[in-house]
Amino acid sequence: MKFDPQSHLSELDKVGYTKLNGLFVDQLPRLRERVEQLFAEEGDRAGSEFRQEAGCRRLANLVDKGDVFHSLLLHSMIEPLAAHVLGDDFKLSSNNARSVPPGCSIRQPLHADMGAVADERGYWVCNTVWLLTDFTTENGAIRAVPGSHRSGKLPQDQMDDPLESHPDETLLTGRAGDVLVMNAHLWHGAVENRSDEHRTAIHVFYCRRDKPQQQYQRGMIRREVQAKLPSDLRLLLALDDPRNDQLSTENVRRSGFLPDNSPNK
Numbered sequence: 617m618k619f620d621p622q623s624h625l626s627e628l629d630k631v632g633y634t635k636l637n638g639l640f641v642d643q644l645p646r647l648r649e650r651v652e653q654l655f656a657e658e659g660d661r662a663g664s665e666f667r668q669e670a671g672c673r674r675l676a677n678l679v680d681k682g683d684v685f686h687s688l689l690l691h692s693m694i695e696p697l698a699a700h701v702l703g704d705d706f707k708l709s710s711n712n713a714r715s716v717p718p719g720c721s722i723r724q725p726l727h728a729d730m731g732a733v734a735d736e737r738g739y740w741v742c743n744t745v746w747l748l749t750d751f752t753t754e755n756g757a758i759r760a761v762p763g764s765h766r767s768g769k770l771p772q773d774q775m776d777d778p779l780e781s782h783p784d785e786t787l788l789t790g791r792a793g794d795v796l797v798m799n800a801h802l803w804h805g806a807v808e809n810r811s812d813e814h815r816t817a818i819h820v821f822y823c824r825r826d827k828p829q830q831q832y833q834r835g836m837i838r839r840e841v842q843a844k845l846p847s848d849l850r851l852l853l854a855l856d857d858p859r860n861d862q863l864s865t866e867n868v869r870r871s872g873f874l875p876d877n878s879p880n881k
């Protein structure tokens with residue numbers, strides 16, 4: 617694998633996403649095994665700590681659910697790209713998985729994650745999608761509108777129906793083991809799965825430190841798991857950050873498009 621940092625940074629600036637090919641191929645078997653084990657263990661509850669999504673399988677709070685996920689959070693190739701979008705002072709916002717079952721006919725509306733709009737300091741959300749399976753033209757890959765992160769607008773305010781195709785949208789395909797890094801203000805959303813296999817990915821979602829986490833890590837990760845985390849991960853997760861406690865405790869858990877039917881709100 618050969619990476620050209622400058623071309624990834626330029627792509628992030630210009631189109632709003634970039635792909636690192638084959639970055640975690642070695643870790644695929646362990647990650648796939650753990651994700652499928654969690655889907656089996658959690659059954660109907662899977663994803664309920666955040667939001668469940670009609671027609672698709674989700675997992676939330678992965679930092680709590682295995683060391684195998686921890687190595688993705690501070691990857692040396694990803695950190696500079698996230699910092700390019702967010703500035704150096706960023707934290708984890710959430711760590712989830714999403715899997716589109718074979719034949720799933722439901723698509724996501726175009727959205728920006730958390731419904732986030734860049735503010736006077738600039739961008740504040742950056743998502744990384746770790747492909748556990750190939751993303752093909754048939755199996756529920758992510759569509760995105762290149763350059764839309766620069767619009768300062770949300771699709772729901774600009775389109776009659778964000779479920780419809782956008783004239784400029786393109787499909788982000790890739791191979792298992794690739795990582796897609798997205799400026800998460802980019803208008804994007806996964807499409808239907810017309811194949812006969814699951815399409816599965818892990819999301820490591822970051823935000824600027826002055827914003828709320830999508831999922832309050834200190835409140836969700838069990839104390840015994842927190843106690844074993846090294847200092848660089850504690851910092852990333854904002855476990856010892858009183859400002860984050862304030863920002864992230866009250867009714868956040870915001871999705872860019874999923875309704876909140878959680879009993880916590």
Ligand SMILES: O=C(O)CCC(=O)C(=O)O
Pocket residue numbers: 714724729745757758804805806817872
């Ligand atoms: O399909 C995926 O893994 C990403 C979907 C997405 O954009 C989201 O759930 O916000």
